[in-house]
Amino acid sequence: MDSTSLRERQKERRRARIYTVAIDLFKRSGFQETTATDIAKAANVSRGTFFNYYPYKEAVLLDYGSEIVERLQDHAVARMREGAEPLTVLHEVWDRLAEESVKERDLIPPLAHELLNPDPERARTAYQALPLAKVVELILRPLHVTGRLRTDLSLERMTNLIADTYLMTALRWSAYAHDRPLREEMRVALNLLLGGIFRSG
Known part of the structure; x- marks a missing residue:
């Protein structure tokens, strides 16, 4: 299996997980009340990883x-x-x-x-x-x-x-x-x- 395509798929899955978790938190807790740290924690990624995918909330x-x-x-x-x-x-x-x-x-x-x-x-x-x-x-x-x-x-x-x-x-x-x-x-x-x-x- 091509390692580059595998990494790309892993990145896409991680981004999709962060996105899904973030939207769910926005809807449940409110956009203003939800922090990047909240999103990262719920998505099981670091805060830095969140900002790698989304430069701002x-x-x-x-x-x-x-x-x-x-x-x-x-x-x-x-x-x-x-x-x-x-x-x-x-x-x-x-x-x-x-x-x-x-x-x-x-x-x-x-x-x-x-x-x-x-x-x-x-x-x-x-x-x-x-x-x-x-x-x-x-x-x-x-x-x-x-x-x-x-x-x-x-x-x-x-x-x-x-x-x-x-x-x-x-x-x-x-x-x-x-x-x-x-x-x-x-x-x-x-x-x-x-x-x-x-x-x-």
Whole structure:
């Protein structure tokens, strides 16, 4: 057996164990209350080993968010192959995103903070790990190609605005507005934005 591939598999298994343990602790004990030392102890690794795989605690959340975005993209690709209308697919993805966000409401603020991190390198890493705008772009591209969207803004700019709106809507809801369902809040925000990106006439 190739020793290099064996080491790589061992590293992947160790990273997966650290990730699984960390997410479980975040959900049970709270993100802020869980330390890197707690995670390392529960995963049976040293604190230094934890930091070899995740340079900071929030980096674990980026893997978690990346999994969610990947599932959303898989759904969008499958539905569009079936011939579903782009706006129907976008609303489906939006609703699934709301469901995920409600299910893990306590993880939204620290995850959002990484995207807004004052350290540009960490913010860039978060943006690359959570390419929600790319999923929206994939869905809206057929509408852009057929000339149904406005032409004075690039597709990338419009999809970034939509993704940013999710972030701020979910963050505000998580922190303050528990009297209204997040799905409803997100639908209102999305429909307002969609009204602004279609060509008039």
